[in-house]
Amino acid sequence: MPRSAAVPPPAADAARALPDPRRTWRVLDDRRLPALEPFAADVRRHEAVTVRETVWDSDDRVLAAEGVVLTRLSDGTWTIDRGADGVGPEPLDGASDGPPRDAVEVFLRGRPLRVVLVRDTTTTLVTLRGRDGRVRAEVADVRVDDGDPDTTVLRSSRWWALTDDGHDGATARAAGRALHDAATDPVDVASAPLPRGPEPAPERRRGRAKRPRPDTAAGFVLRVLDALRRDLVAADPRVRTDEPEAVHDLRKVLRRLRSVLAAFRGALDRQATEQLRAALAETGRVAGTARDAEVLHAGLSRSAARAPDGYVDAETLDRIGSETAERRGVAAAELRRALRSDAWFRTLDALDDLLLRAPAGPHADDDGVTFVTRRIRHERARVGRLLGDTGDDLDTLHEVRKAARRLRYALQAAGDLPDVGKRRLGRLRRVQETLGETLDAAHAADAYRRLAAVAAQHGEDTFGYGVLATTEQAASTQGLHRSRKLLARL
Numbered sequence: 001m002p003r004s005a006a007v008p009p010p011a012a013d014a015a016r017a018l019p020d021p022r023r024t025w026r027v028l029d030d031r032r033l034p035a036l037e038p039f040a041a042d043v044r045r046h047e048a049v050t051v052r053e054t055v056w057d058s059d060d061r062v063l064a065a066e067g068v069v070l071t072r073l074s075d076g077t078w079t080i081d082r083g084a085d086g087v088g089p090e091p092l093d094g095a096s097d098g099p100p101r102d103a104v105e106v107f108l109r110g111r112p113l114r115v116v117l118v119r120d121t122t123t124t125l126v127t128l129r130g131r132d133g134r135v136r137a138e139v140a141d142v143r144v145d146d147g148d149p150d151t152t153v154l155r156s157s158r159w160w161a162l163t164d165d166g167h168d169g170a171t172a173r174a175a176g177r178a179l180h181d182a183a184t185d186p187v188d189v190a191s192a193p194l195p196r197g198p199e200p201a202p203e204r205r206r207g208r209a210k211r212p213r214p215d216t217a218a219g220f221v222l223r224v225l226d227a228l229r230r231d232l233v234a235a236d237p238r239v240r241t242d243e244p245e246a247v248h249d250l251r252k253v254l255r256r257l258r259s260v261l262a263a264f265r266g267a268l269d270r271q272a273t274e275q276l277r278a279a280l281a282e283t284g285r286v287a288g289t290a291r292d293a294e295v296l297h298a299g300l301s302r303s304a305a306r307a308p309d310g311y312v313d314a315e316t317l318d319r320i321g322s323e324t325a326e327r328r329g330v331a332a333a334e335l336r337r338a339l340r341s342d343a344w345f346r347t348l349d350a351l352d353d354l355l356l357r358a359p360a361g362p363h364a365d366d367d368g369v370t371f372v373t374r375r376i377r378h379e380r381a382r383v384g385r386l387l388g389d390t391g392d393d394l395d396t397l398h399e400v401r402k403a404a405r406r407l408r409y410a411l412q413a414a415g416d417l418p419d420v421g422k423r424r425l426g427r428l429r430r431v432q433e434t435l436g437e438t439l440d441a442a443h444a445a446d447a448y449r450r451l452a453a454v455a456a457q458h459g460e461d462t463f464g465y466g467v468l469a470t471t472e473q474a475a476s477t478q479g480l481h482r483s484r485k486l487l488a489r490l
Helices: 170-182 217-240 246-263 270-298 300-306 314-339 342-357 368-388 394-414 422-457 463-489
Strands: 023-026 042-045 049-057 069-073 077-081 090-095 114-129 135-147 155-164 185-190
Touching (some): 023 170, 135 170, 155 170, 217 246, 217 314, 217 342, 217 368, 246 270, 246 394, 270 300, 270 314, 270 422, 300 463, 314 463, 422 463
Antiparallel strands (some): 023 185, 042 114, 049 069, 049 114, 069 077, 114 135, 135 155
16 A cells, blocks of 8 residues: 555544554455444544545656656645655655656656556544543554556555554554454554555566676675665755755765776676766766865855955955856756766666676676775775875875775775775775865865956956965965875875
8 A cells, every 4th residue: 555645634633643554454345444432432433535646657667667656646746755765755846747857867767757557545534532632543444446547457455554642552452453353364564654555567677687696706896886876866866956965975976886896897897887987977077067166165155264354355255155156056057967868868777787787707706805805905006006106286186085085985895894904994084085175275276266367357356366265275285284194194
């Protein structure tokens, strides 16, 4: 039974808020609820409420294959149930005739949506109150009728559900025993959401290739990639709706994917992994531009706080804030366009194909622990070589930062495998953070100089721009000093 229609509140009793049903029973016929009057001081039977929902999906049922249910209620409200997270249906912003594609485009990838299921849920609610008038328990008799709009097939299911006030009192226990004895299929499901009714089944997809053993190199890499794929499809919809930190989260998972594919080369077919890395890099560049614009805009107040008192007036700060906000908006819109492009859809298809086919590399059947240890040793040596060539310029330090980040991601991917140097994770994280702050300050100084040049062309006073640029340049220089000390210890 769909959780979205479990127990709609009756008009008279909507004020009370009980938790989700704690016990449910399946009913296989039209029998009536048992008499509940002996168990409460006041038993109120409410009129049946029917809610109509339509379930939307693509022709090939791609959402069902992902465990996602997109539903439109009769009042125009859209909900999404992602299934695996256990949260249940979540409302989507706005009520409209058109489906909210942004929430599911990461799966649809341009496919059209249509109604694949029409569902009527009829709920009859019985409220059990104690002598003090407080609701002690509720019993819901729920019937679900649904069918494909293209056929005449109709499916029905029926459930009884018991909700108590959280205290598991005598009223709820007695009502539970009566329902259990009266149910045609007395399967008492405690502390669980109501079961789902029939959902549209996905069409049969291409069969998976033979899966590598979990203890092999290929098995390890596929597990890591599968977890990162879940993170990716969770971040994508948040970027489309411009949620806070969504761009940062997307950029981070793109980097992790590319790092894992590079650090553990040889477990899967190199041509397939390198093509995927290149495709992920294209989107990563657009996400990087959007993130840099976010950091610059968010860091304006920090820059102003670093500047000497009275050197940057409020009017200048407002003007710079408007300019950085506009740049952020333009960069964010460009990223959203990239996520609606065929190129991004092909990248997602390539990742799914890699997970589906699991094309073997030359070390696919190597022992997983041995392979991971060897590859992490290789990444550590790579960081060491770059440290030996470290110069004073930011570009060189940026390369060191990227190498250290890839090593850190590889160590984190190792998870519960035997120790392969994870005690250095904290130091690697500090290197990445310090170098990141140094580079952010240098980029901010350059951005303020460019903004000053534009302002000068319009005859505006650029003194405040110069102060901010000088302040950030000093912060970058100090960061370089701290970075060299950290790198020497690394």
